Amino acid sequence: xxxxxxxxxxxxxQEGDNSIINCAYSNSASDYFIWYKQESGKGPQFIIxxxxxxxxxxxxRVTVLLNKTVKHLSLQIAATQPGDSAVYFxxxxxxxxxxxxxxxxxxxxxxxx
Amino acid sequence: NAGVTQTPKFRVxxxxxxxxxxxxxxxxxxxxxxxxxxxxxxLRLIHYSVGEGTTAKGEVxxxxxxxxxKKQNFLLGLESAAxxxxxxxxxxxxxxxxxxxxxxxxxTRLTVV
Numbered sequence: 001x002x003x004x005x006x007x008x009x010x011x012x013x014q015e016g017d018n019s020i021i022n023c024a025y026s027n028s029a030s031d032y033f034i035w036y037k038q039e040s041g042k043g044p045q046f047i048i049x050x051x052x053x054x055x056x057x058x059x060x061r062v063t064v065l066l067n068k069t070v071k072h073l074s075l076q077i078a079a080t081q082p083g084d085s086a087v088y089f090x091x092x093x094x095x096x097x098x099x100x101x102x103x104x105x106x107x108x109x110x111x112x113x
Numbered sequence: 114n115a116g117v118t119q120t121p122k123f124r125v126x127x128x129x130x131x132x133x134x135x136x137x138x139x140x141x142x143x144x145x146x147x148x149x150x151x152x153x154x155x156l157r158l159i160h161y162s163v164g165e166g167t168t169a170k171g172e173v174x175x176x177x178x179x180x181x182x183k184k185q186n187f188l189l190g191l192e193s194a195a196x197x198x199x200x201x202x203x204x205x206x207x208x209x210x211x212x213x214x215x216x217x218x219x220x221t222r223l224t225v226v
Binding site for chain 1: 117148154156161163203207214216218
């Protein structure tokens with residue numbers, strides 16, 4: 001069936017370094033991809049999104065890259081800070097399926113001071 | 114602007130008991146969703162609604178019922194709670210047009226003993 005999964009369940013980085021979180025998806029019909037951040041005890045929060053007609057999108061300290069050839073999505077966080085410590089989820093959506101998002105399992109990012 | 118509000122935040126049930134989780138949104142969103150989150154499983158869609166008076170099954174609907182009598186509210190019911198329903202439940206709402214941009218509530222932690 002359709003699935004979105006992450007390569008690494010945990011990632012530990014030094015404060016100030018760049019972080020890269022990866023995600024593989026299986027539905028080639030997906031049109032829209034989103035990254036969410038979830039801090040302990042809170043609901044997921046939107047970080048950045050990208051449509052399938054793009055291969056890169058930048059936000060504040062974050063960049064999402066989409067490689068449709070290999071069905072791969074990544075989130076890059078520049079100059080990682082302790083406040084970036086959280087679980088990060090990728091999610092995919094197909095416009096012809098309405099608003100339903102399919103989430104990956106999540107990657108826990110730990111930032112060492 | 115409260116966004117998405119879930120009540121209660123915590124609940125302990127005995128096996129066989131019933132309860133209703135309430136989700137309320139003040140963003141005039143058409144779409145609403147209920148997800149459950151278990152360790153290592155990511156977010157799994159239970160039920161969703163694309164408008165007042167309509168509901169549909171998601172990925173893991175068994176043991177749950179929902180109602181959307183008012184546009185701003187989406188109720189999740191457990192008729193006879195089971196230990197397997199111990200989880201954190203998240204409600205989300207979104208626009209009916211892409212990009213859907215989910216807004217999540219802060220979650221309800223349910224323990225069934």
